[in-house]
Amino acid sequence: MDRARVEAFSDGVLAVAITLLVLDLPNAVPGGDSLADQWLTSWPAFAAYAVSFLVIGVIWLNHHAVFRDISRVDRTLLVLNLLLLLFVTTIPFSARSLATYLLVGGADARLAAVTYGLVIEGVALSFTAVCVWAWRQRLFHAHVTAIQARSAIVRFGGGSIVILGAVGAALISAPLSLAIHGGLALFYAFDQPRRPSASS
Amino acid sequence: MDRARVEAFSDGVLAVAITLLVLDLPNAVPGGDSLADQWLTSWPAFAAYAVSFLVIGVIWLNHHAVFRDISRVDRTLLVLNLLLLLFVTTIPFSARSLATYLLVGGADARLAAVTYGLVIEGVALSFTAVCVWAWRQRLFHAHVTAIQARSAIVRFGGGSIVILGAVGAALISAPLSLAIHGGLALFYAFDQPRRPSASS
């Protein structure tokens, strides 16, 4: 089954990206402030870490749910999947930038927060494109109905609109924007996509 | 089989996390102390490396043993598994903090050692939650008996109590706490979970 290798490569990229986030946690240095003070001062790094872990985790959950229903892949689907992975691998970079500038405030914090949001928006739009393409080219399993496919597309399309809201919020407050991303990821984590078929 | 991809992603995260530990080993620099002296001075980094490798290795062994008995997964199990992986990816960070502050002593060393212990406690509790949920939702293979499932839950629950002991020891001595974590991981490495079924 051709699908297996797309999943294996995507799993690899998602696993590396989610684990690389840890490199952005602060390396405390003895001699100056106490460890507790250093950690408290760098709370944005921990917040960006937790939210980004959740976001990539949810991307994996959704990737898993979408590709489970795909029976075959074509070159375009693979390229769209690569585009999705490009945005995913950029998350550790934009998370680090956001953590660095969150407390600095001003135009820099806004730019960092907008960038972080646009990267996640890129993931959501790539997901929508994967679903639309798979449906049009009949790449889904035969048991996937039009209602299910439309529901998945609406789901990701809807998510991308909420993410745009978080990008807008970034213009007002970078921490608020980060909180919206975290909340949205939590919602997706626990929201079950409807699946009539018995096989989970 | 749906289980395969959860295992593949978890294997990826565990493999990256266990290999990233090496980045915390000291980068010796020529010109000052001899290489031998530099390595001796940074023995906590090597100790934290060895113990953390063992801990993640044992997590993999247990993850392997638990998921081998699971026949299907639901969204909640995947989220609990993500929580487990969140704690795992935090191990390189907390190991580095512990190695940095072990010889500094005082409140900083205690905080670092307590944090290290709490991260591992988080893994143990997530494992317990995975087992409890899988049993309640009948996600295990049919051949898994109530006795076996309870035994696994007791096993991880018991481990989480010993880890709490290591957290308590961290308040007295950070090296002692690290030694307890190492000893516990060694115990788990060689302790065979009972499996009546012939297929290993």
Added chain:
Amino acid sequence: MDRARVEAFSDGVLAVAITLLVLDLPNAVPGGDSLADQWLTSWPAFAAYAVSFLVIGVIWLNHHAVFRDISRVDRTLLVLNLLLLLFVTTIPFSARSLATYLLVGGADARLAAVTYGLVIEGVALSFTAVCVWAWRQRLFHAHVTAIQARSAIVRFGGGSIVILGAVGAALISAPLSLAIHGGLALFYAFDQPRRPSASS
């Protein structure tokens, strides 16, 4: 099936290499230039990131397409595949060097751009060698015809000539050379290799 593990290991290396590229994106520092200025100044890092992601992505696409047609592997094929992976893992290093020296110009920029091109040339030649060896040793599936095998060899051989052109262009202009690599990768991403067989 013996092929599975070659694919798994190659997927792992490709996934790690493509994700490690992110470590070469600039770590902006508050206090001096604005974040926007810092990012604008380091545009070569973003350009090298995008092109290198695309290049490794296309390598994965082609690896996937070639090994899908291979029915068994021998030791020499595994060694040729390791050679291919050696060049792949060197891409993050040569991309970083190119990004660092692109704006410096002069002999340093030329050397960095030539090195970057030669690394990618090494990948293309390894691919050609894999295809030639697989064909000679009858490692392809029975349904692969001589026309298809020759087409794959011509494809990679042709690519390696265009890459030589990019290496030549590097002697004139490093940015031009990087643009050629990006264009070639884009071409490969959307160019469908001919496959008469129905199974995708």
Added chain:
Amino acid sequence: MDRARVEAFSDGVLAVAITLLVLDLPNAVPGGDSLADQWLTSWPAFAAYAVSFLVIGVIWLNHHAVFRDISRVDRTLLVLNLLLLLFVTTIPFSARSLATYLLVGGADARLAAVTYGLVIEGVALSFTAVCVWAWRQRLFHAHVTAIQARSAIVRFGGGSIVILGAVGAALISAPLSLAIHGGLALFYAFDQPRRPSASS
């Protein structure tokens, strides 16, 4: 098949370790020496990179060859495999130390080269232990004969003696020792282990 997950996890660790080597290649900095001079000065980093890539590549080849013949795994085999992986993940660290001290010479270079050799010796001995244990516990496929199993054990045992020679050579010359490791890995790469069975 239980073996699959051991292979997947080992592939992950080997893939990450072999790719992390690239982080030890020199980050050239504009402003002082030319790029060519900086690269020439740090030739030990490139040499250690090439040899270590080859060593980990050959470890993968042998891991692949040994586990292909294993039909089931037990807890002890998994622990021995973890020990093997512990030595593998330490290779990037010891390669970096060797590259840093190779040109410094003296006791530091000897210590770095001896350490590098002992890490590889640890891999060879773990491999021997895996084979011995698998043979004693009848974990190999039924078609594996005593002659084949003994041949594999002799192969790894013999390798571990040559590696001891490289460790001895490290006391005289660190570059010579590195060259021996490279030569041995090249020999293993092209040496076909005898396999009477038709299925490759």
